[in-house]
Amino acid sequence: xxxxxxxxxxxxxxxxxxxxxxxxxxxxxxxxxxxxxxxxxxxxxxxxxxxxxxxxxxxxxxxxxxxxxxxxxxxxxxxxxxxxxxxxxxxxxxxxxxxxxxxxxxxxxxxxxxxxxxxxxxxxxxxxxxxxxxxxxxxxxxxxxxxxxxxxxxxxxxxxxxxxxxxxxxxxxxxxxxxxxxxxxxxxxxxxxxxxxxxxxxxxxxxxxxxxxxxxxxxxxxxxxxxxxxxxxxxxxxxxxxxxxxxxxxxxxxxxxxxxxxxxxxxxxxxxxxxxxxxxxxxxxxxxxxxxxxxxxxxxxxxxxxxxxxxxxxxxxxxxxxxxxxxxxxxxxxxxxxxxxxxxxxxxxx
Numbered sequence: 001x002x003x004x005x006x007x008x009x010x011x012x013x014x015x016x017x018x019x020x021x022x023x024x025x026x027x028x029x030x031x032x033x034x035x036x037x038x039x040x041x042x043x044x045x046x047x048x049x050x051x052x053x054x055x056x057x058x059x060x061x062x063x064x065x066x067x068x069x070x071x072x073x074x075x076x077x078x079x080x081x082x083x084x085x086x087x088x089x090x091x092x093x094x095x096x097x098x099x100x101x102x103x104x105x106x107x108x109x110x111x112x113x114x115x116x117x118x119x120x121x122x123x124x125x126x127x128x129x130x131x132x133x134x135x136x137x138x139x140x141x142x143x144x145x146x147x148x149x150x151x152x153x154x155x156x157x158x159x160x161x162x163x164x165x166x167x168x169x170x171x172x173x174x175x176x177x178x179x180x181x182x183x184x185x186x187x188x189x190x191x192x193x194x195x196x197x198x199x200x201x202x203x204x205x206x207x208x209x210x211x212x213x214x215x216x217x218x219x220x221x222x223x224x225x226x227x228x229x230x231x232x233x234x235x236x237x238x239x240x241x242x243x244x245x246x247x248x249x250x251x252x253x254x255x256x257x258x259x260x261x262x263x264x265x266x267x268x269x270x271x272x273x274x275x276x277x278x279x280x281x282x283x284x285x286x287x288x289x290x291x292x293x294x295x296x297x298x299x300x301x302x303x304x305x306x307x308x309x310x311x312x313x314x315x316x317x318x319x320x321x322x323x324x325x326x327x328x329x330x331x332x333x334x335x336x337x338x339x340x341x342x343x344x345x346x347x348x349x350x
Contacts, residue, residue, distance in 0.1 A: 013050040019026055020046060024069045033074075038154040040070050040082055046087035051109040051110060060105060063090050063113035071120020072127075083117035161261065161315040162349035170207035171316030173271070174200050179205065229263055236267050238279045246285035255347050258319040259292050262327070265312045266294040266343040277340060289325070289348045295332065298339040316343070323347050
């Protein structure tokens, strides 16, 4: 190296080669592919020129390191082309004796400067494989988190429906009886006040029983469908209202739970909107499905004014949809029950 002539050229080329190699530390995402191609091509020319003007044999190390980085930085095809160009330029500088250092190294050493491109390509392949594995793991983790969130939302919806079935219905009935008792106090009819109070007490007991059913359901304990439905009707005052069609069979816990909730919703609505009306429940075990039909006749006495939550029918539809079934609800337009209301749920077997 020097400050004039060939010494200055060696110093300048040495600085350029150092700068090209230092650029290897730049992240791949920060360097456009086209710019990387130009930068590495320029580095190859500078490395070959350094071999040509230098009288020391150590200059070829820049070409070796650069060729290895070419294999890592570029795709295989352009990397091999640039590595071949590097070998030809470095070998040519020594073979044609373009500088004073030709006698230090044989031209075959210059020809070998492109060989490190091969381990560079292998390293690039491993890095890409590792990156693909990490991306797949991150994608799987995101999918698992999304699935977990969906499961949480589904479970929250299920709990919300059960809470609505137990609390909203029971508390609405209890509140109705207590309001009735309060209104009857002004009339002095203690017998009717006592009757309303007793009815409120029975609703409290029924609420406790429903709460126990809900706890069992949330724990996914199987509830016997037929026995539970019979007990529910009896506690609602509808004795002998259940008709069983077909041969009784055991249904999955989730099916039994949701059919019981649908029956509870329908019976509560019947008591609220059609007080005094007879109720008929039919449970049919078909070859391919389980069907539940609840029908009530028109009210025989004036229904008290009460505002429902509006979530009853929505909850029933959600329950049936989760099981792949269908549900219909609407007024009865013909027959002896004309003017009443019917809810029919059909749950297919898997």
